[in-house]
Amino acid sequence: MNHTFSYVVMEDGLTIETILQQKWKLGKKLIHDLRMQKAVSDINGELLQWKATLQKGDILVFKWEGEASNYLLSEQIPLYVAYEDDYLLIASKPRGMATHPNEAGQNHTFMNTVQNYLSNKGQSYGEHVHRIDEGTKGLVVIAKNPIVKGMLDRMLENKEIVRTYEALVEGQVKNNHGTIRAAIGSDRHHPTRRRVSPSGQLAITHYEVVGRHPNFTKVQAILETGRTHQIRVHFAHIGHPIVGDDLYGAKKTPTKTYELHAFKVQFVHPITGEMIVVEDKR
Structure with a gap:
């Protein structure tokens, strides 16, 4: 498929080569493909030299043939x-x-x-x-x-993309904020469950209490590592499984669902340099 996008150069003295290699840190194969396809031109469609010095405000237009995604189309839910x-x-x-x-x-x-x-x-x-x-x-x-x-x-x-989760957990979490450091590995007694294990992979979860109820605590958590089921395993490990998460020891609920929401993501936009902070309002 044909990929196209434009980029506004943000500082003087850069070249196409330094943008791709040092600023964007693209893989060698992708850089080679872009070079071979003469993929970079100016706004008037004239090809640019990769080692030519650029000025702040110059517009680079990228146009190249590359892979397409191959997911089947589905209209099952509105996005x-x-x-x-x-x-x-x-x-x-x-x-x-x-x-x-x-x-x-x-x-x-x-x-x-x-x-x-x-x-x-x-x-x-x-x-x-x-x-x-x-x-x-x-x-x-x-x-x-x-x-x-x-x-x-x-x-x-x-770890330059920060994802914040909100969870409702059973019981009263004692501390208003804290860090859970406990390695996570597979559970040999169950095909999908994970467990805290000294031989597992390092896992670190930072949390803050944002609400309390006599029987539950609402927490926000940020993952320093991204292990499978990390928040679920860690809160179960400290005695506060996520509400409804019976795989990790919580009481079953009528909905048969558990209360975990990836509600916020923030990062510096890789192209524009803007700070992007997005919350899920649903």
């Missing part, structure tokens, strides 16, 4: 978009829906709905930068082209 621009979108995944297909032919996941939304706008690339559990609702960041995907992947790896 709630919390933020969108030419480079990325942030949308809210409903509770009870997988983030992406796990096998060929699946068309009932969040990314199938995203693909349908983008397809209706004439776009055929959309890839999630992270995922959230099927039973968790909330915000997912989606890149709209492979360059932005590479940049956001690296930002996630470097």
Whole structure:
């Protein structure tokens, strides 16, 4: 498919090469593809030299052939978009829906709905930068082209994308804020459950109490690491499983759902440099 986007140079003295390699830190293969396809021109369509010095305010137009996303289209739910621009979108995944297909032919996941939304706008690339559990609702960041995907992947790896969760947990959490440090590994007695294990992967969760009820505590949590079921495992570990999360020892609820919401995401936009702060208002 044909990818196109424009970029306004933010400082004097840069070259296309330094922007791609040092500022954006793109992979060698993608840089090679862009070079071979003569993918960068000015606003008038004239090709630019990669080592030529650019000035602040110059507009680079990227146009190249690259991969498309191959999710089947689905109109199962209307997509709630919390933020969108030419480079990325942030949308809210409903509770009870997988983030992406796990096998060929699946068309009932969040990314199938995203693909349908983008397809209706004439776009055929959309890839999630992270995922959230099927039973968790909330915000997912989606890149709209492979360059932005590479940049956001690296930002996630470097902990430059901050995701805040809100949870209702059983009982009274003693401290108003704190950090849970407990390694997480697989539970050999259950195919999907995780457990705190000394031989597991390092896992760190920071939390703050934002509300109290005689039987429950509302907390906000930020993950320093991104292990599977991390918040669920950690709060169960300190004796306060998430309300409704019977997989981790909470009482069953009539809805058979648990109260965990990825409600806020914030990061510096990889292209524009703006601070993006988005909350899920649903």
